[in-house]
Amino acid sequence: MKEHEKKFPYFLKKSLAGAKKELPEATRQEKKLPEGVRREKELPEGARRAGRILTDLLFPPRCPVCDRPVKPFGRDICSECEGMLVRIREPRCLKCGKQLRDEGAEYCYDCGHRRHVYDRGAALYTYACIRQTIYRFKYKGRREYASFLGRALAENLGSLIRSWHPDALVPIPLHRERERERGYNQAELLAGELGKRLGIPVRSGYLARVKNTRPQKELEGAARQNNLKKAFKIVQDDVKLNTIVIIDDIYTTGSTIDAAALECRKAGVQRVFFIALAIGKGL
Ligand SMILES: [Zn+2]
Numbered sequence: 001m002k003e004h005e006k007k008f009p010y011f012l013k014k015s016l017a018g019a020k021k022e023l024p025e026a027t028r029q030e031k032k033l034p035e036g037v038r039r040e041k042e043l044p045e046g047a048r049r050a051g052r053i054l055t056d057l058l059f060p061p062r063c064p065v066c067d068r069p070v071k072p073f074g075r076d077i078c079s080e081c082e083g084m085l086v087r088i089r090e091p092r093c094l095k096c097g098k099q100l101r102d103e104g105a106e107y108c109y110d111c112g113h114r115r116h117v118y119d120r121g122a123a124l125y126t127y128a129c130i131r132q133t134i135y136r137f138k139y140k141g142r143r144e145y146a147s148f149l150g151r152a153l154a155e156n157l158g159s160l161i162r163s164w165h166p167d168a169l170v171p172i173p174l175h176r177e178r179e180r181e182r183g184y185n186q187a188e189l190l191a192g193e194l195g196k197r198l199g200i201p202v203r204s205g206y207l208a209r210v211k212n213t214r215p216q217k218e219l220e221g222a223a224r225q226n227n228l229k230k231a232f233k234i235v236q237d238d239v240k241l242n243t244i245v246i247i248d249d250i251y252t253t254g255s256t257i258d259a260a261a262l263e264c265r266k267a268g269v270q271r272v273f274f275i276a277l278a279i280g281k282g283l
């Protein structure tokens with residue numbers, strides 16, 4: 001028995017034990033930290049900023065457009081390069097958000113001919129202008145691009161996302177093996193940046209990719225949909241979500257979003273939206 005406990009009568013000790021049990025999980029975990037160890041959030045802001053600057057000096061973040069160290073220092077994209085990215089503008093397809101050429105049209109050709117499982121979505125950039133960026137972001141380890149890309153998503157599509165009142169952002173998962181090879185999931189990085197800026201929780205563990213599918217770009221039409229059959233599975237089925245926004249890097253035909261949305265609907269999600277970094281142009 002510890003010294004201070006000897007001074008307490010039995011009934012007080014009991015209520016003290018009860019009170020400890022009622023402490024929220026986070027508070028109890030704080031107690032487990034060894035003496036002298038500080039949580040990152042407890043570090044003074046100045047120290048954190050200094051740490052970041054030092055890391056940036058040693059490993060300068062690369063620009064998502066030109067892939068050279070960002071100029072001027074301290075930004076997440078070169079001031080000159082930012083203007084090279086082409087954003088999707090009105091008129092947009094009311095379903096998938098593709099830019100339309102015809103002012104009078106409501107839907108793009110694809111959405112006019114096919115029913116989607118999701119409710120609605122939008123993308124930020126035309127695929128053509130950001131193809132190389134996404135390639136390096138996914139396959140060349142340029143995870144630092146997430147900082148600019150997530151910020152751009154939040155700044156341009158933040159109010160649309162908020163208008164949907166989502167309970168959570170759900171990134172399209174990678175198969176376990178692919179994520180291990182790559183070291184990260186680019187959609188999860190985007191969702192993380194976006195969620196942080198908009199104050200919306202990110203549920204990366206909600207959905208899993210249980211089938212290591214072939215890349216969709218290698219397939220056409222019906223093969224794309226077959227490829228994705230039973231590709232996703234809800235793993236956190238104790239989590240009750242009503243409205244979600246699925247986050248992905250590229251929207252092409254919507255097969256991936258639809259396959260993921262279908263599983264979410266089966267689990268009781270009422271409204272499923274999506275946000276993608278890039279989308280092709282519709283007709
Ligand atoms: Zn640049």
Ligand SMILES: [Zn+2]
Pocket residue numbers: 093094095096097098107108109110111112282
């Ligand atoms: Zn469309």
